[in-house]
Amino acid sequence: MSTERFSLNQATIKKADLAATIDHAVAAGVRSVGLWRDRVAEVGLAEAASRLSDSGLRFSSLCRGGFVTDPATADEQWKENLLALDETAALAEAGAPGSAPVLVLVVGGLPPGDRDLAGARERVREGLHRLAPEARARGVRLALEPMNPIFCADRGVVVTLGQALDLVADLDPQTGGVVVDTYHVWWDPEVLPMIERAGAEGRIASYQVCDWLTPLPEGALLGRGLPGTGHIDFASLTRAVEATGYQGDIEIEVFHQQVWDAPFASVVEDCVSSFDRVIAPHLATSRA
Amino acid sequence: MSTERFSLNQATIKKADLAATIDHAVAAGVRSVGLWRDRVAEVGLAEAASRLSDSGLRFSSLCRGGFVTDPATADEQWKENLLALDETAALAEAGAPGSAPVLVLVVGGLPPGDRDLAGARERVREGLHRLAPEARARGVRLALEPMNPIFCADRGVVVTLGQALDLVADLDPQTGGVVVDTYHVWWDPEVLPMIERAGAEGRIASYQVCDWLTPLPEGALLGRGLPGTGHIDFASLTRAVEATGYQGDIEIEVFHQQVWDAPFASVVEDCVSSFDRVIAPHLATSRA
Numbered sequence: 001m002s003t004e005r006f007s008l009n010q011a012t013i014k015k016a017d018l019a020a021t022i023d024h025a026v027a028a029g030v031r032s033v034g035l036w037r038d039r040v041a042e043v044g045l046a047e048a049a050s051r052l053s054d055s056g057l058r059f060s061s062l063c064r065g066g067f068v069t070d071p072a073t074a075d076e077q078w079k080e081n082l083l084a085l086d087e088t089a090a091l092a093e094a095g096a097p098g099s100a101p102v103l104v105l106v107v108g109g110l111p112p113g114d115r116d117l118a119g120a121r122e123r124v125r126e127g128l129h130r131l132a133p134e135a136r137a138r139g140v141r142l143a144l145e146p147m148n149p150i151f152c153a154d155r156g157v158v159v160t161l162g163q164a165l166d167l168v169a170d171l172d173p174q175t176g177g178v179v180v181d182t183y184h185v186w187w188d189p190e191v192l193p194m195i196e197r198a199g200a201e202g203r204i205a206s207y208q209v210c211d212w213l214t215p216l217p218e219g220a221l222l223g224r225g226l227p228g229t230g231h232i233d234f235a236s237l238t239r240a241v242e243a244t245g246y247q248g249d250i251e252i253e254v255f256h257q258q259v260w261d262a263p264f265a266s267v268v269e270d271c272v273s274s275f276d277r278v279i280a281p282h283l284a285t286s287r288a
Numbered sequence: 289m290s291t292e293r294f295s296l297n298q299a300t301i302k303k304a305d306l307a308a309t310i311d312h313a314v315a316a317g318v319r320s321v322g323l324w325r326d327r328v329a330e331v332g333l334a335e336a337a338s339r340l341s342d343s344g345l346r347f348s349s350l351c352r353g354g355f356v357t358d359p360a361t362a363d364e365q366w367k368e369n370l371l372a373l374d375e376t377a378a379l380a381e382a383g384a385p386g387s388a389p390v391l392v393l394v395v396g397g398l399p400p401g402d403r404d405l406a407g408a409r410e411r412v413r414e415g416l417h418r419l420a421p422e423a424r425a426r427g428v429r430l431a432l433e434p435m436n437p438i439f440c441a442d443r444g445v446v447v448t449l450g451q452a453l454d455l456v457a458d459l460d461p462q463t464g465g466v467v468v469d470t471y472h473v474w475w476d477p478e479v480l481p482m483i484e485r486a487g488a489e490g491r492i493a494s495y496q497v498c499d500w501l502t503p504l505p506e507g508a509l510l511g512r513g514l515p516g517t518g519h520i521d522f523a524s525l526t527r528a529v530e531a532t533g534y535q536g537d538i539e540i541e542v543f544h545q546q547v548w549d550a551p552f553a554s555v556v557e558d559c560v561s562s563f564d565r566v567i568a569p570h571l572a573t574s575r576a
Binding site (some may be wrong): 219 | 505
């Protein structure tokens, strides 16, 4: 079917635990899931991997590592990032063939009281290069996620695909990739050439889709809707990603209170329908 | 004094009418104001110009023209933009020596139900080029304002300084300029080289300063604070603008409910103090 490449990012049904996420995905005929560390931790990595393996689902990414901008938490985050790499490797191993050992990196914002944006960005470069050998040793791909500038101060100082590509340029492509998330990059006048560049440089580790809604809710984090409910043109973005030869899963990752409050089965059904209607028509390839 | 180049943008004391804005500026020793069309319209252009002339204040800009992205409102906006040009010319003439005939352009977002961002941006180019001869004939400078991508869908499809410079590149610099507004451009990895480029191309028509606050309030419009209250590094941005040779006024334009609710005199005093403390130390030149 035309949703063969759809992956359900667990955050879209945020209140569901790992078992419920897997069960609802399977029940809806979904073939792949993107998981979150907190939900994996609830059951433990071994149990999570076992459940994933039993489900027959692919694993498309783990959210998330990163948070390398604040020197005050660097030691603690280093340990967390190593754990996240271990988890990513184990889950990708447990997932069905076609699973991707991708760890999504949210790099972090400005440390409290700090206005040195260039300095924070330099720490991202250093953090990536420090983490890269650990990722490579585990066969895991770091997926640097440029974030919408709305989050620049408090969540992610890397804000464009071009900037992300520059930051991973020294890493081998199988270790240092980028996430193309429509919510974060749709506004960028350079997004289409930068997607092309990301493809040419072999960097696209994940393609995530969700829509930009207006008006933005307070705090701005929860203004993400199902594809087709907002302002983003998924045709041009999806075609650009496809034109690079990207053949991986495509996650729907939605943060929205009403979506989170709805019954899980209904949300998963809406995701499948949204993918089928808004994303699938622009896909060049379908998965075997 | 070190706030010689400070201009009070009227929106910072949004509830004040034109007379109150002028009176409070004069009382606080402020030398320049940026005005808004609605407040000018309340008293009529002739009266507004007369009051401005009597005050001895400089005029630094008029907010705002633009809104050229929606074909459904194009005719109506064309007339509004011509009126705005007339107003800008008259107010700059009425202001003290050093006044700037600058009309700030907010270009508009995606038309309702429309997801063709590239098309909307093309209409900005067309709209600018259509308006340029009218501006030139009146001696007015169009100041294209790139806006934070947070507003891309509903307010301004031009989101980076580089994109704005490309859009005005065919116009003579005295007709087609850009606004450097810290709130809108601070996050851009290319902001410093693009400020340098804007200077080299003679395009900086206005420098506006306000801070980025977190968490963002609902709707995101009112998350603008006085310089020094948020996350923006005004040192690097102000120095970059100064390094281009920009010698114009520098507006503080803050949108924030608590600021709007405070007594006018207290807000103006806070602006002067903020400018003196956060902006003035980085100025290369002071006005005669």
